[in-house]
Amino acid sequence: MSRVLIIGAGGVGRVVAHKCAQNGEVFSHITLASRTLSKCEEIRDEIEKMQNVRIDTEQVDADNVEELVRLIKKVDPYMVINVALPYQDLTIMDACLLTGVHYLDTANYEHPDSAKFEYKEQWAKDGDFKAKNLMALLGSGFDPGVTNVFCAYALKHYFDEIHYIDILDCNAGDHGYAFATNFNPEINIREVNSKGRYWENGEWKETEPMEIKMVWDYPQIGPKDSYLLYHEEEESLVKNIKGLKRIRFWMTFSQSYLTHLKVLDNIGLTRIDPIEVDGCKVVPLHVVKALLPDPASLGPRTKGKTNIGVVCEGVKNGERKKIYIYNICDHQEAYKEVCAQCVSYTTGVPAMIGAKLMCEGKWMEPGTINMEQLDPDPFMEELNRQGLPWHIIEMDPDATFEVK
Ligand code: NDP
Numbered sequence: 001m002s003r004v005l006i007i008g009a010g011g012v013g014r015v016v017a018h019k020c021a022q023n024g025e026v027f028s029h030i031t032l033a034s035r036t037l038s039k040c041e042e043i044r045d046e047i048e049k050m051q052n053v054r055i056d057t058e059q060v061d062a063d064n065v066e067e068l069v070r071l072i073k074k075v076d077p078y079m080v081i082n083v084a085l086p087y088q089d090l091t092i093m094d095a096c097l098l099t100g101v102h103y104l105d106t107a108n109y110e111h112p113d114s115a116k117f118e119y120k121e122q123w124a125k126d127g128d129f130k131a132k133n134l135m136a137l138l139g140s141g142f143d144p145g146v147t148n149v150f151c152a153y154a155l156k157h158y159f160d161e162i163h164y165i166d167i168l169d170c171n172a173g174d175h176g177y178a179f180a181t182n183f184n185p186e187i188n189i190r191e192v193n194s195k196g197r198y199w200e201n202g203e204w205k206e207t208e209p210m211e212i213k214m215v216w217d218y219p220q221i222g223p224k225d226s227y228l229l230y231h232e233e234e235e236s237l238v239k240n241i242k243g244l245k246r247i248r249f250w251m252t253f254s255q256s257y258l259t260h261l262k263v264l265d266n267i268g269l270t271r272i273d274p275i276e277v278d279g280c281k282v283v284p285l286h287v288v289k290a291l292l293p294d295p296a297s298l299g300p301r302t303k304g305k306t307n308i309g310v311v312c313e314g315v316k317n318g319e320r321k322k323i324y325i326y327n328i329c330d331h332q333e334a335y336k337e338v339c340a341q342c343v344s345y346t347t348g349v350p351a352m353i354g355a356k357l358m359c360e361g362k363w364m365e366p367g368t369i370n371m372e373q374l375d376p377d378p379f380m381e382e383l384n385r386q387g388l389p390w391h392i393i394e395m396d397p398d399a400t401f402e403v404k
Contacts, residue, residue, distance in 0.1 A: 001028035002359040005077040005101075007062050007092060008084035009034035011183060011296045011340055012106065012141070014043050015348025016083055016355075018338040019386065021053035026356050031075045033058035034084070046339060062088040068095035077101055081355050083348070085184065086110040090121060093136060097128050104354050106141030106347055107187070108232045113272065116194070117232055119370075126368040136368045140354030141347035142327075143169055143249075144233035146388070147310055148371035149379045150325040151237055154312040156376060158323050158394075161243035162314040167233065168226065170218045170252040173304040173331045173342060177293055179260040182302075182343035185289045189270055192261065197230035198248040199238050210258065215403040216250065218307040219391070220328050223403045226250040236370035243314070264288060295343070302331040302341040309390075313397060320397040327383070327390045337387065346388065353382040 004027050006016050013032065020027040032040045032055055040057035048054055060071045062084045072080065072095055079102035082092045089109040096103040110117040122138055129136050139145050147167050155162055171182060181188040196207035212228035231249035238247060264270050269288050274281040309326025327346070334345035354371070357363035362378045371379075383390055 002026060002078040003029040003076060004031070004079060004081060004355060004359070005072065005075045006030065006032045006081045006083060007034065007060065007088070008082065009036065009039040009043055010083070011299075011344030012083040012347045012351065014046075014296065015338050015340045015344050016081055016351050017043050017055060018047055018051065018340075019349055019352035020355070021047050021051040021055060023352065023356055023386075024053060026359050030055040031058055031077070032056070033060040033071060033075075035059070035061060050339075063091055065091050065094050065098070068092060069098050072096070072099040072101060079104060079355060079358055081351055082106075083351060085187065086117060087112050093122065093125055096134065096136070097125070097132060100132060100134065102134050102358055103129075103136040104140050104351065104358065105138060106145060106351050108139060108144075110187075110190075119232070119235055123368050130367045133366050135358060135363075135365055137354050137358060137363070138368055138370050139233060139236070140351050140371060142308055142350055143167060143231060144236070145347070145350045145354070145371055146327065146383065147308065148233050148237060149376045150310045150390070151241060151312060152372040152374070153376035153380050154310070154323055154325060155241065159312065159314040159316050159321060162241055162312045163243060163245045164311075164313040165237065165241070165244065165247040166311045167231065167247075167249045168216055168218070168307075168309055168311065168326070169250065170216070170221055170224050170226070170307045171343065172218070172221045172224065172252070173302040173306065175293075175298045175302045175341075177298075179257065180293045180298060181295060182298065182341065183295050183347075185292045185295070186285055189261070189264075189285060189288070190272065192229070192253070193265065193270055194230060196228045197234075198228060198246070199234060199244075200246040210253075214250070216252075217401045217403050218252075219326065219393075219401075221305055221307050224252040225255075226252050237372060240370060240372050296340070299331075299335045299339055299341045299344075302335070305330050306342040306346060308346065311395075311401075322395040322397045322399070324393040324395055324401070325390055327388050329388065334387075349386050349388050350379075350383070353379060353386055356382065
């Protein structure tokens with residue numbers, strides 16, 4: 001039985017809090033803290049009504065290590081689940097080190113002033129976490145997160161060596177707006193506007209944003225335009241999956257989404273440097289974020305499904321082999337269960353599962369740990385139990401779901 005502190009009361013934080021409440025035999029006491037207390041209180045009341053579980057709420061500025069330390073000492077949790085923004089990863093990790101509690105997040109650190117994410121600064125804390133016998137589980141969402149575990153599971157049960165990985169992320173949900181993002185608009189637009197990148201034959205290859213496109217036939221959804229992006233799990237998978245020759249990440253976008261984004265780009269509204277307007281400094285992307293629908297509000301109106309998975313190709317006993325592991329999540333089913341659409345659901349459920357396995361001692365290793373470094377089996381079992389069942393298709397090594 002463990003006390004847990006969740007930081008961040010956005011779309012993902014809501015799901016984590018609901019799912020922890022549903023797993024009361026592990027999470028004996030839950031505190032939800034965020035910058036805006038009223039958002040925590042709204043989720044607290046919803047959980048009490050839907051799950052009949054009472055959680056505590058707190059206000060915190062997670063950019064401030066001293067405030068975090070005070071809060072962690074007051075709550076006295078076994079671990080912190082960080083589902084605030086990537087900007088807060090380092091301060092929350094530091095506060096965990098100062099107070100001696102375990103840490104988990106779902107996205108790697110990003111500095112507010114540069115749209116670039118990498119594990120460097122978090123991995124640099126590996127020695128500090130090891131020295132204190134503490135674990136920092138990095139990237140326990142869906143992608144990164146479940147996609148890393150899918151690769152580890154494929155390697156453990158299907159391959160001697162994996163040579164090619166394609167990660168395929170499709171959101172076929174329709175929220176009825178001309179333009180909205182399914183998670184934090186600022187983080188989403190920064191990610192999509194970055195250069196594409198993939199790893200092949202020992203080196204990173206860079207592309208222009210959205211330069212490479214293919215059409216993939218997603219099971220239960222159908223063919224969708226899928227664009228090559230750089231995504232953070234590639235960095236750790238390249239390091240941890242030995243023998244890898246290529247890894248790519250693909251995400252679907254509709255033509256309408258891309259056209260809106262292009263217009264915003266063309267007129268400078270996706271810039272992240274401050275500009276002066278009538279004597280005030282404003283960051284154009286913050287204005288866009290303020291005008292767009294709050295992703296949390298998309299839940300009740302989003303219909304359709306997501307399908308996120310990995311295709312792994314490699315060898316077993318000297319023979320070529322290829323498998324496709326994926327999950328399908330239905331936006332309306334997720335909303336019925338925890339008042340959130342699939343993008344929050346597919347991130348929040350794995351965050352809770354990672355925390356559950358840490359609290360149960362099934363996943364416990366000191367240091368900064370990426371998901372594929374741990375035994376995938378208990379995590380895969382929990383996915384089936386906690387609302388994200390997966391499917392495996394064993395494919396002919398020459399077959400593909402790519403629509404030619
Ligand atoms: P939201 O913007 O909906 O929520 C973020 C929450 O963090 C808000 O409640 C916000 O507070 C709070 N917050 C922001 N800054 C601070 C701060 N300084 N102190 C305290 N609280 C703060 O984002 P999401 O819920 O959609 O995403 C949460 C995280 O999940 C992000 O890091 C995102 O990158 C990650 N993610 C990971 C995915 C994966 O598959 N691995 C997929 C999707 C998201 P306030 O409401 O006051 O602004």
